[in-house]
Amino acid sequence: MTKTSDIFVTVDIVIFTLRDGDLQVLLVKRKTPPFEGRWAIPGGFVQHDESLEDAAARVLFDEAGVRGVHIEQLYTFGRVDRDPRGRMVTVAYFALVPAPLALHAGSSTSDAQWQSVYNLPEMAFDHAEIVHYALKRLRYKLEYTAVGFQLLPKTFTLSQLQKAYETVLGERLDKRNFRRRILQAQVIEETGEMQSGEGRPAKLYRYRADAVAEVKARRLFP
Amino acid sequence: MTKTSDIFVTVDIVIFTLRDGDLQVLLVKRKTPPFEGRWAIPGGFVQHDESLEDAAARVLFDEAGVRGVHIEQLYTFGRVDRDPRGRMVTVAYFALVPAPLALHAGSSTSDAQWQSVYNLPEMAFDHAEIVHYALKRLRYKLEYTAVGFQLLPKTFTLSQLQKAYETVLGERLDKRNFRRRILQAQVIEETGEMQSGEGRPAKLYRYRADAVAEVKARRLFP
DNA sequence: TCAAAAGTGTTTGTGGTACACCCATGG
DNA sequence: CCATGGGTGTACCACAAACACTTTTGA
Numbered sequence: 001m002t003k004t005s006d007i008f009v010t011v012d013i014v015i016f017t018l019r020d021g022d023l024q025v026l027l028v029k030r031k032t033p034p035f036e037g038r039w040a041i042p043g044g045f046v047q048h049d050e051s052l053e054d055a056a057a058r059v060l061f062d063e064a065g066v067r068g069v070h071i072e073q074l075y076t077f078g079r080v081d082r083d084p085r086g087r088m089v090t091v092a093y094f095a096l097v098p099a100p101l102a103l104h105a106g107s108s109t110s111d112a113q114w115q116s117v118y119n120l121p122e123m124a125f126d127h128a129e130i131v132h133y134a135l136k137r138l139r140y141k142l143e144y145t146a147v148g149f150q151l152l153p154k155t156f157t158l159s160q161l162q163k164a165y166e167t168v169l170g171e172r173l174d175k176r177n178f179r180r181r182i183l184q185a186q187v188i189e190e191t192g193e194m195q196s197g198e199g200r201p202a203k204l205y206r207y208r209a210d211a212v213a214e215v216k217a218r219r220l221f222p
Numbered sequence: 223m224t225k226t227s228d229i230f231v232t233v234d235i236v237i238f239t240l241r242d243g244d245l246q247v248l249l250v251k252r253k254t255p256p257f258e259g260r261w262a263i264p265g266g267f268v269q270h271d272e273s274l275e276d277a278a279a280r281v282l283f284d285e286a287g288v289r290g291v292h293i294e295q296l297y298t299f300g301r302v303d304r305d306p307r308g309r310m311v312t313v314a315y316f317a318l319v320p321a322p323l324a325l326h327a328g329s330s331t332s333d334a335q336w337q338s339v340y341n342l343p344e345m346a347f348d349h350a351e352i353v354h355y356a357l358k359r360l361r362y363k364l365e366y367t368a369v370g371f372q373l374l375p376k377t378f379t380l381s382q383l384q385k386a387y388e389t390v391l392g393e394r395l396d397k398r399n400f401r402r403r404i405l406q407a408q409v410i411e412e413t414g415e416m417q418s419g420e421g422r423p424a425k426l427y428r429y430r431a432d433a434v435a436e437v438k439a440r441r442l443f444p
Numbered sequence: 445t446c447a448a449a450a451g452t453g454t455t456t457g458t459g460g461t462a463c464a465c466c467c468a469t470g471g
Numbered sequence: 472c473c474a475t476g477g478g479t480g481t482a483c484c485a486c487a488a489a490c491a492c493t494t495t496t497g498a
Contacts, residue, residue, distance in 0.1 A: 006270060009229045009300075009311050048228060048309055052300035076298045076313050078231075078274035087270055089231050089313075091298050159477070176479070177461065199476030200468040381450075398452070399488065421449030422495040 007087045011055045012043035012127070014074065014094040014134035015064050017102035017114065018151050023167050024102075024114040025131060026064055027121070031111065034084045035124030039115070041131065043090065056093040063112060064097060070150035071095040074134055082126050094134040096150035118170075142168055146187040149207040155191050157202035158182070229309045233277045234265035234349070236296065236316040236356035237286050239324035239336065240373050245389050246324075246336040247353060248286055249343070253333065256306045257346030261337070263353065265312065278315040285334060286319060292372035293317040296356055304348050316356040318372035340392075364390055368409040371429040377413050379424035380404065 015026040027039040042063035046055040052073070061067050071093055078089040102114065115121065117135055120128065141147050142165060149156075151164050162178050182188060189208050194201040237248040249261040264285035268277040274295070283289050293315055300311040324336065337343065339357055342350065363369050364387060371378075373386050384400050404410060410427040417424050 007229075007231045007268060009231060046229060046300070046311070049302060051302050052298065052311065073297060075295060076274065078268070078313070080271055080273055089268070089274065089311075091300070091311075157477085174462075175477090176463085179478080180480095181460090196469070197476085198470075199474080200470095200478080202477055379450085396489075397450090398490085401451080402453095403487090418496070419449085420497075421447080422451075422497095424450055 007089055009046045010043050010088055010090045011046060011052060011059055012041050012090045012092050012130060013056055013059055013063075013071070014041055014092065014131050015060065015097055016094065016117070016134070016138060016151065017097040018099045018164055018167060019102055019114055021163065021167060023117045023135075025117050025120075025134075027113055027115050027123075028063065029111045029113070030124055038124040039121045039127075040124040041127050042112070046091075052091050056091075056095075060093075060095055064095075064102075066097050066101050069095055069097050069101070070147065074130070074137060077126055077130065079126065092130050092134070094138065096138075096147065098151060098153055100153050139169055146185065146207070149188070155193065155195075155204040155206050157195055157204060159202060161188075161205070229311055231268045232265050232310055232312040233268060233274060233281055234263050234312045234314050234352060235278055235281055235285075235293070236263055236314065236353050237282065237319055238316065238339070238356070238360060238373065239319040240321045240386055240389060241324055241336055243385065243389060245339045245357075247339050247342075247356075249335055249337050249345075250285065251333045251335070252346055260346040261343045261349075262346040263349050264334070268313075274313050278313075278317075282315075282317050286317075286324075288319050288323050291317055291319050291323070292369065296352070296359060299348055299352065301348065312352075314352050314356070316360065318360075318369065320373060320375055322375050361391055368407070368429070371410070377415065377417075377426040377428050379417055379426060381424060383410075383427070 017024055017026070026042060028042055030036055030038055030040050042059050044055065044059045044062075046052060050058065053071075056071055056073075057067065060069070060071060074092040074094050076089060076091045080087065082088060082090075117131065120131060122128075123131070138147075148161065148165055148168070151168070152160060158179055161182065162173060162175065165178070166172055187208055188205040191204045191206050193204040195204050196202075239246055239248075248264060250264055252258055252260055252262055264281050266277065266281045266284070268274060272280065275293075278293055278295075279289065282291070282293060294317075296314040296316050298311060298313045302309065304310060304312075339353065342353060344350075345353070360369075370383065370386055370390070373390070374382060380401055383404065384395060384397065387400070388394055409430055411430050413426045413428050415426040417426050
């Protein structure tokens with residue numbers, strides 16, 4: 001067995017957000033071959049002196065302009081022929097960007113754009129596979145952890161939260177059952193503030209920092 | 223941003239088996255620095271022309287002498303200083319070796335040895351962290367999928383299966399509830415054969431190849 | 445006939461699901 | 472006063488948990 005250092009290590013990030021009642025991911029249009037003109041998820045080479053997490057955070061900041069959001073490792077893809085330029089192993093991450101922060105990206109630079117995860121263009125490399133896998137994981141996680149809040153602003157109404165869950169899961173949920181379960185799980189608390197708009201004003205909630213993120217022993221939405 | 227190819231990509235595998243009613247992992251004693259004399263999990267460099275899965279399967283065969291067993295990607299570890307020799311990113315896997323196949327390794331070569339996961343020696347690199355993470359994942363998986371059979375021979379009794387679950391989970395389970403749930407899940411079927419030994423002979427079961435591995439919507443052992 | 449392990453049912457509690465109406469506000 | 476979205480309770484069912492004795496074989 002020989003050491004082989006001619007393998008490049010990259011990170012690629014599936015960045016999710018909620019926009020227009022839709023679950024979207026940030027895509028960049030490739031300006032060079034291979035796959036010139038096709039869409040790809042943001043990524044970059046891991047530098048010699050940065051950890052994988054640091055590399056992922058750097059790419060996330062460069063492309064989406066956000067820091068400190070939920071990010072977690074997804075899977076590592078290493079098919080031999082996944083990049084025609086050479087041997088590339090990519091550590092894929094996914095990130096959840098709160099809806100209001102998602103405005104920065106996609107508007108200024110024309111090569112980065114939010115697109116519906118339910119209607120993806122043809123993608124470069126194996127990125128379609130990566131995005132589908134990320135969606136599967138996100139849905140799965142949503143069912144048994146409290147990660148859904150990461151897609152919302154700091155304070156939110158129960159209806160907004162329910163809409164977020166419905167958008168990600170792709171199904172409608174019963175309002176009374178949703179509210180009962182979320183409140184029973186003790187992961188959110190009232191702020192005391194109200195939000196008014198059309199109709200009756202709604203209580204605002206915030207995520208409880210001391211809450212146990214993993215909702216133990218039973219899936220939240222089986 | 224520059225391409226940096228001076229990052230080495232390795233695979234490391236946490237190989238689990240059941241021996242002597244104990245959950246054990248295969249460890250190798252390092253014969254060279256760094257961490258000379260310490261125990262490590264088996265691993266190797268990813269070759270230029272093999273996928274990550276192929277590399278993992280190769281290491282598994284070289285070290286444990288088995289093929290075709292359950293193996294899955296665990297996590298990728300990439301701390302900058304995790305190996306004093308240089309920048310190493312390791313894609314960690316875990317494998318489940320059926321009890322009877324676990325005899326090959328550890329007996330012949332004196333530098334590979336099965337050791338209890340509940341009483342690990344001091345380990346090289348960040349391998350202690352990797353093993354602990356693997357155990358956590360294995361337990362978690364056992365609770366909501368049918369992966370437990372992968373640690374048993376092709377046919378087995380319900381008592382053996384229950385003992386396997388108890389050994390991995392580290393807790394005792396109720397016999398009647400265990401049997402009812404396992405049978406209801408329809409993941410195993412009777413072979414028609416019996417196994418005799420001390421006491422009343424037991425029905426032998428086999429894993430149903432057509433069974434859905436993911437036990438949907440509810441954890442098997444909450 | 446005894447030791448050792450296999451096998452079997454019932455009760456009780458908890459949580460999931462389904463379901464329809466009144467409330468508070470702004471225009 | 473009406474349109475709009477916010478907020479609430481109950482009945483039924485399915486599954487989880489707790490729990491002890493009988494059966495079959497080999498020694």
